[in-house]
Amino acid sequence: xxxxxxxxxxxxxxxxxxxxxxxxxxxxxVLIPVQAAQEGGSSGALPPGNEQAKPRLNxxxxxxxxxxxxxxxxxxxxxxxxxxxxxxxRAPVVIVIHxxxxxxxxxxxxxxxxxxxxxxxxxxxxLSGKGPDGGDTDSFGSRDxxxxxxxxxxxxxxxxxxxxxRDYGIKLPAATExxxxxxxxxxxxxxxxxxxxxxxxxxxVVYYGSAPDAAGLGxxxxxxxxxxxxxxxxxxxxxxxxxxxxxxxxxxxxxHIYEGAGHGFLRAQDxxxxxxxxATQQAWPRTVAFFRQHLE
Numbered sequence: 521x522x523x524x525x526x527x528x529x530x531x532x533x534x535x536x537x538x539x540x541x542x543x544x545x546x547x548x549x550v551l552i553p554v555q556a557a558q559e560g561g562s563s564g565a566l567p568p569g570n571e572q573a574k575p576r577l578n579x580x581x582x583x584x585x586x587x588x589x590x591x592x593x594x595x596x597x598x599x600x601x602x603x604x605x606x607x608x609x610r611a612p613v614v615i616v617i618h619x620x621x622x623x624x625x626x627x628x629x630x631x632x633x634x635x636x637x638x639x640x641x642x643x644x645x646x647l648s649g650k651g652p653d654g655g656d657t658d659s660f661g662s663r664d665x666x667x668x669x670x671x672x673x674x675x676x677x678x679x680x681x682x683x684x685x686r687d688y689g690i691k692l693p694a695a696t697e698x699x700x701x702x703x704x705x706x707x708x709x710x711x712x713x714x715x716x717x718x719x720x721x722x723x724x725v726v727y728y729g730s731a732p733d734a735a736g737l738g739x740x741x742x743x744x745x746x747x748x749x750x751x752x753x754x755x756x757x758x759x760x761x762x763x764x765x766x767x768x769x770x771x772x773x774x775x776h777i778y779e780g781a782g783h784g785f786l787r788a789q790d791x792x793x794x795x796x797x798x799a800t801q802q803a804w805p806r807t808v809a810f811f812r813q814h815l816e
Contacts, residue, residue: 563636566804569789573629582606582635584628589644591684596649598681599656600688601628602642603635610696612722612815613689615682616643617703617710619784622657622666623647626787627704634702637808639815640695644685646670646678670706678710679717686718698722698815700742702807703729705784708746715740723814725807728755728783731762743772745810747803749781749796774810776803 568576577584583604588597601623605611614634618627623645631641650669651659660666682701690697700723703711708729715724716736726746731737744766748756759775766773778785780795786804789797 563633563638564805565633565636566800567630567633567786568626570626570787571790573624573626576629577625577632580632582632584632584635587688589684589688591681594680596654598644598646598684599623599648600642600644600685601631602640603628603631604640604694605635605638607638610694611638611640612696612811613686613692613699614639614641614811614815615685615689615699615701615714616641617682617701617707617714618643618646619704619787620667620670620706621663622660622670624657627707630702630704630786633804637811639811640689640692642685642689644681646673646681648681675713675717679714682710682714683718696815700724700811700815702811703727704786705729712744712746715742715744723811725810727786727803728752730755731758731765734761734765737762737765737771738769740766740769740771743810743814744774745806746773746775747786747799747807748775748777749783749785749799750777750779751781751792752783755783776806778802 585602587600587602589600590597616627616631616634618624623643627643631643634641645656647669648656653659657666660669686699689695690699699721701711701714701721702725704727708726711724712726712729713732713736715721716732716739719741721742724742724744726744728748748759756777763773763775778799780792781799782792782796785796785799789800
């Protein structure tokens with residue numbers, strides 16, 4: 521009888537120790553990803569789709585704020601949304617270039633996700649001062665009016681504004697001197713073009729944007745990573761020439777085409793019978809890994 525009781529007590533003690541060990545392992549498993557995120561590791565999350573952008577911004581734990589960035593030689597500042605990561609070390613900077621629809625809540629939510637992944641994200645409104653009464657994107661009365669104003673912007677003016685954002689970003693006390701660009705649609709083409717105009721750019725990501733011409737490719741120093749929907753023939757028609765041109769010049773250009781996905785798949789994640797979501801789930805981790813490789 522005594523042996524039975526002692527045996528039961530022993531089994532209980534072994535079980536208790538095992539449970540404590542498992543609890544400790546679980547605690548460590550939770551702490552390690554948190555620490556990785558704080559030191560610049562990927563959060564493992566995705567940017568929201570368009571419909572979820574506003575709720576995401578309203579519940580984000582990260583510090584985001586509006587700032588006015590001065591542009592040398594101009595009285596018109598660039599209204600910019602900046603989001604800081606939660607990490608203990610200085611962070612690289614990523615400039616988030618919006619679509620042809622101007623600076624929207626969705627673009628701001630992408631900046632928030634980049635901050636969640638460990639980067640200082642700056643999303644400028646390149647239409648600052650171009651709207652009615654000197655307003656920005658929000659001052660236009662319709663999307664068509666925004667698109668019309670975007671089409672009037674010169675590449676030189678856009679580059680000047682992006683350079684001002686870059687200068688502001690890398691001079692922040694919490695920032696390193698490394699910076700990258702990422703853009704979508706019009707912003708994707710602009711991110712690629714910015715690589716031709718800014719020799720110190722460390723990395724450029726292009727989401728369904730067109731490539732520069734052959735002369736422009738020769739000016740690129742930064743590695744370029746592109747993502748494209750399989751059902752986006754207009755944009756994709758330029759990929760072979762860009763691939764050949766970059767290869768012949770000894771430049772780095774990696775691209776991925778996602779079958780069934782359309783133009784704007786990262787924003788329209790719920791469209792195209794799951795193809796856009798599958799593209800998003802593959803493209804975003806590659807985006808973070810690319811920036812991590814070249815900016816950290």
